[in-house]
Amino acid sequence: MKMAREGRLRRLHRRDWPGFLNGVVPAWVWQKFWGQVGRGQDPRIRWTAKYVVLCWMMMGWSIQGCLTERFREGWELLSRLSARRRRPGRCYQGLVKATERLGIDLFRQFWSCLRETIPRRVGRLWTWHGWIVMVVDGSRIDAPRSQANESGLGLAGRAKTHPQWWLTWVVHLPSRLIWDWRQGPGHSSERSHFRQMMPDLPSATLLVADIGFGGFDFLSDLTGAGIRFLIRCASNTTLLVDSTQQRIERVGQHWHVYLWPRNRRSKRPLHLRLIVLKRSGRRVYLLTNVMESQRLSRRMASRLYAARWGVEVGYRSLKQTLDRRKVLARTPEAGAMELAGGVLALALLMLQGAVAMGTRVGALSVAGALRVIRRAFERLRFGHRDDRFAAHLRSAVQDGYTRRRSKRARDWPHKKNESPPQPPKLRRPTSHENTRIEAFYNEKTLALS
Numbered sequence: 001m002k003m004a005r006e007g008r009l010r011r012l013h014r015r016d017w018p019g020f021l022n023g024v025v026p027a028w029v030w031q032k033f034w035g036q037v038g039r040g041q042d043p044r045i046r047w048t049a050k051y052v053v054l055c056w057m058m059m060g061w062s063i064q065g066c067l068t069e070r071f072r073e074g075w076e077l078l079s080r081l082s083a084r085r086r087r088p089g090r091c092y093q094g095l096v097k098a099t100e101r102l103g104i105d106l107f108r109q110f111w112s113c114l115r116e117t118i119p120r121r122v123g124r125l126w127t128w129h130g131w132i133v134m135v136v137d138g139s140r141i142d143a144p145r146s147q148a149n150e151s152g153l154g155l156a157g158r159a160k161t162h163p164q165w166w167l168t169w170v171v172h173l174p175s176r177l178i179w180d181w182r183q184g185p186g187h188s189s190e191r192s193h194f195r196q197m198m199p200d201l202p203s204a205t206l207l208v209a210d211i212g213f214g215g216f217d218f219l220s221d222l223t224g225a226g227i228r229f230l231i232r233c234a235s236n237t238t239l240l241v242d243s244t245q246q247r248i249e250r251v252g253q254h255w256h257v258y259l260w261p262r263n264r265r266s267k268r269p270l271h272l273r274l275i276v277l278k279r280s281g282r283r284v285y286l287l288t289n290v291m292e293s294q295r296l297s298r299r300m301a302s303r304l305y306a307a308r309w310g311v312e313v314g315y316r317s318l319k320q321t322l323d324r325r326k327v328l329a330r331t332p333e334a335g336a337m338e339l340a341g342g343v344l345a346l347a348l349l350m351l352q353g354a355v356a357m358g359t360r361v362g363a364l365s366v367a368g369a370l371r372v373i374r375r376a377f378e379r380l381r382f383g384h385r386d387d388r389f390a391a392h393l394r395s396a397v398q399d400g401y402t403r404r405r406s407k408r409a410r411d412w413p414h415k416k417n418e419s420p421p422q423p424p425k426l427r428r429p430t431s432h433e434n435t436r437i438e439a440f441y442n443e444k445t446l447a448l449s
Contacts, residue, residue: 017376017389018081024348024355025114032113037102047098051088053110053344054078055095056337060322060345061373067328067338068092073377080380099337107340108180111347112200118177121354122361125174129300131206131228134179135311136197136213138168138190141319142326143335152332156186165327165339168193170201171311173208173304175354175361178314178347183339185332191218198225206230206290208308211421214287216261219270223289230275230288230301234421237287239274240429240437258429258437259287268440274424275301285424317366318346349373356393368396 030050037049058074059067071092079087089095099106119126126132140156143149143163153163164186170179180200182193190212198221201207207222207229214233222229233239240258260269273291275298277284286305290296319325324342329335346366352373353364372392379386386392429437 016385016387017373017380020352020355020389020393024352026117029113029117033110036109036113037106045098046086046089047094048088049102049106049110051078051082052095052098052102052106054081055088056099056107056341057345057348058377059338060324060342061349061370061377063323063374071095077377077380080383096334096337100333104336104340107344111178111180111344114348114351115177115179118172118175118179118351118354121351121358122172122175122177123359125359125362126172127204128174129304130204130295132202132204133173133206133208133304134201135171135173135208135308136168136190136194137171137210137308137312137315138166138193138212139315139319140186141165141167141324141339144326144328144330146330148331149335153185153335154187165335166190166193167315167339167343168197169343170194170197171314173307173311176310176314176364177350177354177361178343181343183336183343191215195221198222198227201227206296206304208304210308216259216264216267216270219259219272219287219289220267223270228288228290228296230286230290230296230304232305232421233274233285233287233424235424237424239272239424239426240269240433241274241426242428256291257287257426260433260437265436269437271441277302277305282420283423318342321367321370322346353393353396356390357397360394360397363397363400365396365398369393372396 033053034049055071055074055078058077059070062070062073064070064073075088075090082088089098141164143153143165145162149163153165155161156164156166165183166186166188167181167183168188168190169181171177172179180197182196184193194213205227207227209229209231211232211234213231214237219229219231237259238261240260241255255274257272257274258269259272270289271291272287272289273293275286275288277286277298284305286301288296288301322342322345324339327335327338329338349369350361350364350366353366353369354361357364372389375392376386376389
């Protein structure tokens with residue numbers, strides 16, 4: 001058998017990685033994407049919108065440790081894929097200028113076109129207990145201590161800290177696929193980021209979140225937008241309830257409560273359900289605006305909130321597995337491109353796993369899928385065909401053996417030992433508060449009649 005000549009690219013096959021990628025990102029997605037950003041008619045432009053997205057995506061999968069080497073690897077792969085077309089530019093600075101010309105929203109616009117295929121890809125996993133369960137969470141990403149980053153990003157924490165980025169994303173819980181994301185300086189608000197993503201959530205969404213997404217104003221915005229939620233509350237929340245705290249904690253189940261802070265008495269109080277979960281001798285307090293226990297029972301709430309931890313571990317895939325715990329760009333403009341490209345690379349990596357594995361995508365190993373992608377890159381670079389790419393991707397699953405001991409490190413000097421959240425403050429409403437609450441809800445009943 002004749003071996004492929006080094007550097008020569010064979011015709012794409014649907015079982016190769018490039019052919020498999022064409023199935024993941026069909027032609028109509030590119031057509032819709034070009035309709036949003038403009039395809040461009042100038043033949044002298046080498047960095048088209050498609051080339052920009054693909055190059056940053058391949059840079060996100062690269063194993064190289066500096067941006068120029070990541071660009072070199074991404075450019076070589078793009079050149080292989082576009083051997084019979086006009087090739088992209090040869091320098092990293094040209095890629096940055098082209099991305100500035102197209103705008104940083106380029107990455108989210110592409111993903112908004114592609115995520116329309118997620119319900120079909122995941123099949124029956126799209127709904128869970130009759131809900132489209134979404135989880136929102138945020139995390140910080142480090143940035144170099146350059147003068148441009150210090151002036152552009154500011155300080156996110158105490159004095160003398162280095163610049164940071166704040167990343168907030170919404171994840172589809174059953175499949176753990178990224179649905180949307182927002183980014184900003186390290187002092188950004190994750191609640192503000194989520195408010196920007198609210199209009200793009202599908203109908204029948206149940207939002208699951210941690211304590212950081214509580215608060216009267218935020219929950220009022222969710223209720224006004226018609227979004228159902230299941231959010232943990234703690235001691236910074238005071239709830240009005242018609243029973244004692246000891247009885248609620250002893251009996252558990254669920255209770256109807258009112259959230260009505262003293263500094264928001266001009267607004268209508270929120271009528272919510274308080275669900276108390278018992279875990280390892282501790283209690284977890286969850287607030288929801290789903291008042292019917294048949295639609296969201298205590299057992300369902302326990303399963304949904306326990307599954308939320310897997311989404312928090314998703315940031316480990318970005319920071320540890322893809323080794324993107326720190327943005328390397330020394331300016332805020334280029335750093336925003338690098339961070340968005342890394343998130344898009346992770347999202348598309350997991351979507352390829354969903355295409356290959358179907359309803360088993362929840363067991364996908366991001367590290368295993370990344371190794372399969374990188375091996376495909378090496379074969380593509382030397383012109384070899386990988387007819388078993390999809391089979392290799394289907395085998396990238398998490399280990400299923402039962403561990404006999406914890407994976408926690410024996411001694412970790414920098415580990416945080418924060419105390420668990422304390423229970424919310426529960427008290428009975430006064431007669432005056434009861435009168436005002438009834439007046440608020442009677443006004444609503446009269447307006448609807």
